[in-house]
Amino acid sequence: MKKISDxxxxxxxxxxxxxxxxxxxxxxxxxxxxYWYRHSGETASYSKFVGVPxxxxxxxxIWNGILTLRGRAIIQAGIILLIATPVIRxxxxxxxxxxxxxxxxxAISLLVLGIIIASALTGHAG
Amino acid sequence: MxxxxxxxxxxxxxxxxxxxxxxxxxxxxxxxxxxxxxxLNVNIHYAIGASLIxxxxxxxxxxxxxxxxxxxxxxxxxxxEIATTIGAMAGAMLALHIQTSVIAVIFGVIxxxxxxxxxKPKKEQIHPPKSQWAEKLKLNSSYPVNDQTVSYGxxxxxxxxxxxxxxxxxxxxxGIGSGALKVVAMDGIMRIPFKVSTTTSNFMIGVTAxxxxxxxxxxxxxxxxxxxxxxIGVLLGALTGSKILxxxxxxxxxxxVFAVIVTFLAGQMIYNGLNHRI
Numbered sequence: 001m002k003k004i005s006d007x008x009x010x011x012x013x014x015x016x017x018x019x020x021x022x023x024x025x026x027x028x029x030x031x032x033x034x035y036w037y038r039h040s041g042e043t044a045s046y047s048k049f050v051g052v053p054x055x056x057x058x059x060x061x062i063w064n065g066i067l068t069l070r071g072r073a074i075i076q077a078g079i080i081l082l083i084a085t086p087v088i089r090x091x092x093x094x095x096x097x098x099x100x101x102x103x104x105x106x107a108i109s110l111l112v113l114g115i116i117i118a119s120a121l122t123g124h125a126g
Numbered sequence: 127m128x129x130x131x132x133x134x135x136x137x138x139x140x141x142x143x144x145x146x147x148x149x150x151x152x153x154x155x156x157x158x159x160x161x162x163x164x165x166l167n168v169n170i171h172y173a174i175g176a177s178l179i180x181x182x183x184x185x186x187x188x189x190x191x192x193x194x195x196x197x198x199x200x201x202x203x204x205x206x207e208i209a210t211t212i213g214a215m216a217g218a219m220l221a222l223h224i225q226t227s228v229i230a231v232i233f234g235v236i237x238x239x240x241x242x243x244x245x246k247p248k249k250e251q252i253h254p255p256k257s258q259w260a261e262k263l264k265l266n267s268s269y270p271v272n273d274q275t276v277s278y279g280x281x282x283x284x285x286x287x288x289x290x291x292x293x294x295x296x297x298x299x300x301g302i303g304s305g306a307l308k309v310v311a312m313d314g315i316m317r318i319p320f321k322v323s324t325t326t327s328n329f330m331i332g333v334t335a336x337x338x339x340x341x342x343x344x345x346x347x348x349x350x351x352x353x354x355x356x357x358i359g360v361l362l363g364a365l366t367g368s369k370i371l372x373x374x375x376x377x378x379x380x381x382x383v384f385a386v387i388v389t390f391l392a393g394q395m396i397y398n399g400l401n402h403r404i
Contacts, residue, residue: 051346086332
């Protein structure tokens with residue numbers, strides 16, 4: 001097998017990012033269609049901060065919402081996929097550096113992933 | 127306002143924001159937040175949440191194209207992401223505790239600074255490697271210019287890292303890419319070629335925004351009904367902008383017009399913030 005180079009990693013990262021954006025935006029768009037179909041006549045107001053509806057605020061709520069074709073649950077799933085895209089990109093860089101045996105940058109990629117995970121875990125606290 | 131009307135207005139406004147953001151190099155976030163808060167009376171927390179999501183979409187989309195051209199310095203990006211993600215996490219936490227009017231004022235100040243930075247002429251600079259740290263961290267690299275490979279050195283690694291920490295805090299606090307601050311760190315402090323700094327900054331923005339988005343998501347700042355038209359509109363606007371940029375060679379007059387508009391918006395944000403209307 002040919003040795004993996006920086007250029008290969010760049011190509012792979014480019015594809016990961018492109019696919020992530022295309023997939024997540026499609027999901028957001030589909031969810032938007034359902035949301036429009038079911039709620040377009042209702043009144044919307046965002047002037048006061050009241051958080052988000054319960055069914056889009058937990059993984060189980062979003063999952064149930066997708067199964068019952070609730071537009072906002074599908075949109076939120078698309079948004080989570082979009083947020084995951086750059087994180088998956090870091091994961092692929094990590095694998096790339098690992099295959100190149102670049103231990104310093106394997107460690108740096110791990111550190112960046114760790115910070116994002118820490119941020120996710122402390123989201124409710126702070 | 128009905129969901130239908132609001133969605134269409136936000137979609138159209140976000141398209142314009144994405145277009146302007148891409149043409150000026152300011153990014154869609156800095157235009158969409160004043161639009162939502164000043165014109166549509168959207169709470170700034172929702173506006174920041176929606177903007178942050180659109181920032182991830184546009185930066186990932188354009189980074190995909192840049193990265194394949196081989197201009198992006200991936201090692202430099204990864205290394206500085208340590209600073210921006212720590213900063214972004216801190217910024218998002220901070221946003222939960224400080225008053226919205228204070229956020230509005232900080233936003234206005236950063237907006238004026240970004241507009242000013244977008245007017246500064248960009249000079250391509252190539253410096254030979256001399257920093258020990260850059261050598262140890264393998265940050266010195268090369269990039270293609272007209273079929274030739276040009277090598278460059280990275281300087282003042284510590285200073286750049288510190289500036290990136292600040293850029294991360296601002297990004298997490300305001301829900302923008304803070305591209306202008308990243309360019310200060312890379313062009314001004316680390317002295318790397320302009321083309322490399324722009325693409326590398328873009329490469330880092332997605333990861334930085336993701337680090338604060340995970341906090342916002344759990345806090346209920348990211349509303350799907352509002353974020354949907356924002357993210358679709360900004361992304362389409364940015365795509366149109368990149369198509370126009372390829373055709374138009376010089377856009378100096380355009381930059382001035384936008385800088386004046388953006389400065390006006392910034393003034394409104396500061397004024398409303400000081401009067402506690404936001």
